[in-house]
Structures are given as structure tokens and as C-alpha cells.
Amino acid sequence: GENVEQHPSTLSVQEGDSAVIKCTYSDSASNYFPWYKQELGKRPQLIIDIRSNVGEKKDQRIAVTLNKTAKHFSLHITETQPEDSAVYFCAASGAGNDMRFGAGTRLTVKP
């Protein structure tokens, strides 16, 4: 089955700097790659997603890139703000319709 690895597990940046979180997946048939943000005590919420027929997608300060050959995808947050502090999860949807999540990255943005 699909296996998703996420790095780093923790990330601390200064406000205004950029943050990058990377994920790799194992199933070459995976075709949907969402990113979820989970604030403390809250439920996960989608922030951006990308499909396998697209290499990059951007939404304001957030972008995701996908390299199908290398089987990895990354989340880029520019001009970070304290409210970006949260746990971020990548995920991949496999050919079997299941969804595998990475272990999460705790991002701290220091003012």
C-alpha cells in the first residue's frame, strides 16, 4: 500500500521568512495530494491540494509543487505570520481509494 513520509517533524521560522515542508510517497498510481492544517485542539482543514496532472499550484502565500518522477511534493509558505503556526499534514490518495497521511510537521512562526 501507499506510504507517505514527511519532513521535517518540527520547523521554526521567523515571521516573514518562508517555510518548506516536504513529503515523499511510494505508490506511483497516487493521483491526489492534499495538505491539511490543524490548529491546536481543532480539526484538520484543507489548505491546498494538487492532482497528478499538475506540477505546481499557488494560492496567495501558499504553493504546492509535485514531482511525479521523484514521487515527492512540497508545501511552500511565504511571508509567514504567527497565525500560520500549526501542524501541517501532507497526504496521498492511492489507487485503492484509501488516503495516507504523513506524520505531520509542527510549524512555529516566531514574531
Place this chain on the structure above:
Amino acid sequence: EAQVTQNPRYLITVTGKKLTVTCSQNMNHEYMSWYRQDPGLGLRQIYYSMNVEVTDKGDVPEGYKVSRKEKRNFPLILESPSPNQTSLYFCASSPSPIEEQYFGPGTRLTVT
């Protein structure tokens, strides 16, 4: 209001006492899932359902059962809970496996 609801939100129980966590969505979504969240392990899919009467095992199905008799409901059943099932559980729904999943508020389960 479009939402996914779960009940109960908190539950403390003892080993071996059967329990059910309910999940309901009002968005007419086909795809529903159950996840457990443990520190350092992220979200792990327990079971998922593509439609009524269609359920499949996720990554960690052992010790759990589900049913999908109606499109809106997807209960999670623990026939004989054990302490290693102490966790935070989320139900989620989406139109399909390759679209945004909407998560419920979570159920914190403690098995002693």
C-alpha cells in the same frame, strides 16, 4: 450549515465494553472515512466507504468495525476496546476520495 458531526466528543470506558462512535454528514457525500490520530503518527485511516454498503479497510483496521447502511451515517464500532485504542478519532467525508475531506470535531477516547 454543511457539517460532519460525531458523538460522543469525549468517552472514557473500560477494556472489553463495546462502544459505538457515531458520525453523520449532511452534504450528501459519497466518501466517508474514520481516522485515528496519535502523537508522532499523524492521521491513520481505519476504514473508508465509497458508498452505501461499500466499506474497505484502511491502514489500521484491526479491532474496529464500521457499517454504511445510510449515505449520511458511518458509525465506528469497537466490539472489545483495549487500552491501545486510546486515541483521538476523526470522521471525515468528501464527494470522492480525490476531493477535499471535511472532518468532524473529533472524539477523544480513553480505554482503561
